[in-house]
Amino acid sequence: MARTRLLFACLALAAPLVPATAQAAPLHASGLVLSVQPEMGALSTTQLNCEPAGGLHKNAQEACDQLTPVEGDFRRLPDSGALCTMELNPTKATLRGKWRNKRIDFQQVYSNPCVVRASTGKVFDF
Structure with missing residues (x-):
């Protein structure tokens, strides 16, 4: 009995010594690295976190909102219906990480950057 009280007393004294950093930032259930590389243009790369939305992606919340109903499979996103020129500038879109x-x-080559955005909504609009 005395041992139990001693143990509880030690635990009570040690509790305030636990660093505040023990409450770390939330883990993201989904973390993706996206890149777009047009044949005639510069490579663009960003990070997208979802659940909660964040990262370096300028449209993180909208991109996550679009990915959620399709379970992270951006190939199932509805086409935006945007009209694009018939410019030929093969553009590789790459997505790596976890959902x-x-x-x-995954990676796919589209005919130009406009078609990438029209086909993938806000996901590759960064």
Whole structure:
């Protein structure tokens, strides 16, 4: 009995010594690295976190909102219906990371940057 009280007393004294950093930032269930590389143009790369939305992506919340109903499969996003020129500038879109802890590694070449954005909504609009 005395041992139990001593143990509880030690724990009570040690509790304030636990660093405040023990409450770390929330883990993201989905973290993606996206890049767009036009044949005639510069490589653009960003990071998108979802659940909660964040990262360096300028449209993080909108991109996450679009990815959620399709379970992170941006290929299932509805086409925006935007009109694009018939410019030929092959553009590779790459997405790597995880969506709800499932690994994703995908790349696709589109005819130009406008078609990338029209086909993927806010996901590749960064």
